[in-house]
Amino acid sequence: MLTYKAPLRDIKFLMNDVFDFQKHYKDLDNGENADAETVDMILQGIADFAENVLMPIYQSGDEEGCHFDNGVVTTPKGFKEAYNQFVEGGWQGISYPEEYGGMNLPMSLNLIKSEIIGTANWPWSMYPGLSTGCINTLMQYGTAEQKETYLHKLVEGSWAGTMCLTEPQCGTDLGQVKSKAIPQEDDSYKLSGTKIFISSGEHDLTENIIHIVLARLPDAPEGTRGISLFIVPKFLPNAEGEVGERNGVSCGSIEHKMGISSSATCVLNFDEAVGYLIGEPNKGLKAMFTFMNTARIGTGIEGLAHTELAFQNALPYAKDRRSMRTLSGVKDPEKVADAIIHHADVRRMLLIQKAFAEGGRSMIYHAARYADKMSQGVANGDDAEFEKWDDKLGFYTPILKGFLTELGIESAKHGQQIYGGHGYIKEWGMELIARDARIATMYEGTTGIQALDLLGRKVLLQSKGKIIRDYTSSIMRWCGEYALDKDMRKFVWALTKLCAEWNTLTVRLMLMARKDREIISAASDDFLMYSGYVMMGYHWARMAAVAYDKLENGGTEAPEFYTAKIQTAEFYFDKILPRTSGHAEGMVAPSESMTAMAIENFAFLD
Amino acid sequence: MLTYKAPLRDIKFLMNDVFDFQKHYKDLDNGENADAETVDMILQGIADFAENVLMPIYQSGDEEGCHFDNGVVTTPKGFKEAYNQFVEGGWQGISYPEEYGGMNLPMSLNLIKSEIIGTANWPWSMYPGLSTGCINTLMQYGTAEQKETYLHKLVEGSWAGTMCLTEPQCGTDLGQVKSKAIPQEDDSYKLSGTKIFISSGEHDLTENIIHIVLARLPDAPEGTRGISLFIVPKFLPNAEGEVGERNGVSCGSIEHKMGISSSATCVLNFDEAVGYLIGEPNKGLKAMFTFMNTARIGTGIEGLAHTELAFQNALPYAKDRRSMRTLSGVKDPEKVADAIIHHADVRRMLLIQKAFAEGGRSMIYHAARYADKMSQGVANGDDAEFEKWDDKLGFYTPILKGFLTELGIESAKHGQQIYGGHGYIKEWGMELIARDARIATMYEGTTGIQALDLLGRKVLLQSKGKIIRDYTSSIMRWCGEYALDKDMRKFVWALTKLCAEWNTLTVRLMLMARKDREIISAASDDFLMYSGYVMMGYHWARMAAVAYDKLENGGTEAPEFYTAKIQTAEFYFDKILPRTSGHAEGMVAPSESMTAMAIENFAFLD
Known part of the structure; x- marks a missing residue:
C-alpha cells in the first residue's frame, strides 16, 4: 500500500536555487559531465527506476525476507530482476571513472541517487550500497593490478562487495578484532575468523562478492594499531578475470531482524580463505576511517529516506481519513467528519516530517559538495586534497549520521501515529518504515559514537x-x-x-x-x-x-x-x-x- | 533471552514508604482483606506466575503468533496452559466481589497485578485484561440478572470478555458507528455490523467470550447521542448458565501487526447476532466513558511495563558487553575493554529507563488509590461516590496514558540502543519490546486524543x-x-x-x-x-x-x-x-x- 514519488521539485530547488550545483560542478574535473541536461536525465532515470521497479517490491520483500539454505542466500522475489535492471542501466557506476566503465559524474549525484533508491526500498539499496564501500577502498588503496582485477566488475555491478568489520565480541571497538591473516609464499594470505552483521555478505544478485576484511597479521601489535585490510573474493578471479575457484569464505547463517529483512545480514566464516593485503600492513583501521565519512553520510541518508517515505504516505491518509470536527470550526460540512489533516495536532506531525525531510536533504546536499571534492582527490591520487575535504566533511558527518537517523525514527513514529491503529498493521506499511528506520541509529556507529566523535574528537580534541x-x-x-x-x-x-x-x-x-x-x-x-x-x-x-x-x-x-x-x-x-x-x-x-x-x-x- | 524479575522491593517502597497503602486500605470497605500479609502473598504469587509461567512464553509467543483458520483463532503454544493456571490461581477475580467468586481485594491490587503480568508478557496479559473491561461494564450497568448470568464465569476467568467499539470508518470518532441493533419481541436485539481491532475478539483460551458492543437502535439520533451498549455472547448461555447455542458473531480475520502478535486482534462480523441491551438506550457512549479512566490507566501501565522490561534487560548487557576505555580512566584493567556501563552516555540511557520506570510506577500507584475509591462506589451502587473519584482520576488519566506510553517507546528504544546492532536482532528480544511498546500510544485513544482530553477538556473547558x-x-x-x-x-x-x-x-x-x-x-x-x-x-x-x-x-x-x-x-x-x-x-x-x-x-x- 506504500507509494513513492521522487521529490524532484524539492531536489531541484536545492540543486539549482539554494546551492547552485551547476556553479559548483564547474570547479570539478568531472563537472562538465554534469551539465543541467545530463543531471535532469539522471534524476529522472533514477526516479523512474525507484518508483516503478523498487517501490513495488519493498513491502513484499519485507514479508518474504531472505532465505537461507545451507550457505546459500536467496533474496526475495523480484530483487534479482531489479538488480539486473540496475546493472543494465549503468546505475552502479555513475560516479566512478570511465576507465572502469563508470560515467564519471560527480560523487554528489551518487548520494542523490542513494536517497531516491533508498527511499523507495532501503533494504534493496543496501546491496549496491555496500559495493560502494568496497569500490571506494579499492579506488584509494588498491594497487594498479587490484584495481584492474576488481573495479571493472564492481563498477559495472556484475560483482558486488562488502565491508567485513564486526566480530561477535566487538563492533565499535575494532581493536578487539581477532580474525587472523597468515602470509603465504605467493604474497597472498590465508584468513580465518568469524565476522558478523555483514550486510550483503551472501546473496544471489551477482556472480561474485568481493569482501573487504579487517584482520590481524601474525606479528601485529595489539589493539587498533595491528589491524590490516584484505581483499577476500567469494570466488577467486581466474586468469581471464572471470569467476574462478570457490574461496574459503562461507555464510553460516543470516540474522532474523526487526526490519530490513530483505537485506541479508550474514555471519561469514573465513576458513583459510585466500586474501590479498590492500594498503599498508597494520594501517587497516586508518584506511577504514577514510571511508567513515561517506559511509556514515550514507546512513544519514537513510534517516532522510525514511522521513520522506513516512511523510509521503502519511499525507494522503491525513487527507482521506475523517474524524471529529476541527476546533476552529467545521471544515468539510458536507462530510460526516473533517479530514484529520485539518486538526492542528495532525498538521504538527506532518510538518515535523516535512521540515525534517526537506531540512535534512538540504544538510546532505551541502555536504555532498565536499564529497565531490574529496572524491576528486581520490581520483587524482592527491592525498592532500582528499584529506582537506575529508577534514571539512568530518564536522558534518556525525551530525548527519547521528542527528538525521534519530529524526528518521521520530518521523516514522509520527507516520504511524497519524494512521492511528492502522499505523500498527502490516498491510498499510507504516510500521515497516518504523522497523526499517530503527537500524539507522545502530549501525555504522551508534548515535552515542557519533555524539562522542562530534563533541570529543572533532570539537574538543x-x-x-x-x-x-x-x-x-x-x-x-x-x-x-x-x-x-x-x-x-x-x-x-x-x-x-x-x-x-x-x-x-x-x-x-x-x-x-x-x-x-x-x-x-x-x-x-x-x-x-x-x-x-x-x-x-x-x-x-x-x-x-x-x-x-x-x-x-x-x-x-x-x-x-x-x-x-x-x-x-x-x-x-x-x-x-x-x-x-x-x-x-x-x-x-x-x-x-x-x-x-x-x-x-x-x-x-x- | 529476555528475563524478568518482578521489582518487589521497588513496589513495596511505594506501597509502604511513599504512599502508605495500609493506611489507605483502612478507609476502604474491602480494605481489611488487604492486610500486609495478604498483600505480600498476592504480590509474591503474581510475581512467581509472571516470572515462571508468562515470561518463558513471551518471545516464543511472538515468534509463533496467533493462528487463524476459518474463523478459529489458536493462540501460541503455552498460552492456554498459562491461562488455565491463571484461572486456577483465582487471579482474574482478585479485585471483584466475593459473591461472584472474587477475592474482594482493593482495585489497586489489580492494577499492580496488571503491571507484573504485563511486564512479563504484555500480549498474553491482554486476554484477561480485556475481560476486565467487560466485567466493569457489567458491574456498573448490568441488571441483577445480567450480573448473575455472566459475572461468575467472567470473574472466575472461564469465560472471557471484549470491548467492541472500533469500526473500519471510525476509531476515536465513535459518533460514526454504524452497527445496528434491531429490537426483537423477547426484549433481545439482533446486531449486525463489522467491528475491527477487537483485541481478544476470538481465541481458544476460554469456553465462551462475552462481547460488549456499541451499536445503534433503529430510532437512534445521529452521532454520539445515538449509541447503545449491548451484551453479545459468542455462545448464548443456556438455562443452566453454561455454554449453549452459537451466536451470530464470527471472526473474519486477524490482523498482522508490528508487534503484540500473540494477542489476537480480530475483525468481528455480527450477523443478526443476539444481543441484550445493557444500560440505557442511546447512553452507551457515556457508559463507555466511565471506563475510559481505568482502561487508559491500564494502557499507561503498558508504558511502565515496557520501560521496566527494557531496563531489566539492558542492564545486564551493559554490565557484560565490553567496548573501549572509559574517558575518565580505565575501569576494568584486567579486561580487554571496559564494560559499557562505565560510559556516561550508556549510564544516561539506563538512568532514563530507571527514572521512567520507577517514576511512572509512582504515578500509577498514586492514581491506583483513586481507582480503589471509584471501584468502591461501583460496588456500593453509589453513583455520586463513583463520579467524585472518577472526576479526580480524570486529571491523571490522559497524563498516565499519553505520557507514560510515550516514555515506554523511548525506553524500549534506549534498550535497543544499549545493545548496539544486537538490539535489532530478534534473538535478544530487545526489538520485541520496542515493537510491542509501539502500540500503546495508538490504542485506547492516541497520544493526540489524550493531549486534547487533558488540555481541551480537563484543563480549559x-x-x-x-x-x-x-x-x-x-x-x-x-x-x-x-x-x-x-x-x-x-x-x-x-x-x-x-x-x-x-x-x-x-x-x-x-x-x-x-x-x-x-x-x-x-x-x-x-x-x-x-x-x-x-x-x-x-x-x-x-x-x-x-x-x-x-x-x-x-x-x-x-x-x-x-x-x-x-x-x-x-x-x-x-x-x-x-x-x-x-x-x-x-x-x-x-x-x-x-x-x-x-x-x-x-x-x-x-
Missing part, C-alpha cells in the same frame, strides 16, 4: 572549539546580511542567539572537561542533538531566504511552492527549534548525575 | 485552569515544607519554579484560546508532555524525600537502595526535567505555524 566558532561565525555573517530584512529577521535573530549560545556551551564544556573527562560522554548526546537542530535551523533560514527572493523576483516554481518553504521554516523555528533549550540545559548538567551510581545499585531485583 | 492551580498548589505546599532542607531544596526550588510556569502557561493558553480555538490542538502535545515531566518530577522529589528520611531514620532496605533513589531523582532533575523548556516554548507558538499551510501545498510531487 581536534579543534579546541574552533570548529564551532568557525561554523557559527559563518552563520552569523550570513545572518548579518538579513538583520534588517523584515521577512527574514525573525529567523536570523533566533539563529544569532543560538550561535552565541552554541559557542558559550562549547566553552563551558571545554572548561568542565579539563577537570572531568567524563562530562564529554555525559554531554555528548545533548550536544549532538543541539548541534543538529541549530544546523537544520540555518538550512531552513537559507531556504526561506531563497524562497522570499523567488517570490519577489520570480522562480521556476509556482508561488505556492515557495510559500510552503517559508511556512515550513516558520513552523520549524516556532515548534522544533525550542527543543534546543532542553538540550542546552541538559548538556551542562554535572557528569556526576550519571557517574555517581554504583554499578550494583542500578537495580534491586533479588 | 471543565475547570478553566483550576485543575492546574489546585494541583500545583498542592505541590507547592509540599515543597514549602522542604524549602530550607539542605538535601531537598535543589528539588523543591526547581519544582516550585515549574509550578509557577505551568500556571502561567495555562493562563496564556486560556487567553490565546479565546480568540483562537485551534491553539488548543496546536499546543496540546507540548502541554501533555510538559505536564507529564513536571508530575514525574514531583513524584521523584517525593521519593527522594522518603529516601532521605529512611537513610536518616532507618528503613527496611539497605542504605544503597535509598541512595540509588536519591541519585535517580538527581539524574531526573538534571537531565530529564530540562525537556520542559522546549515544551514550554513550543506550546505557546502561534497556531498559524500549523494552520497556515494550504492542504494542497504540503507536498509538490507531481
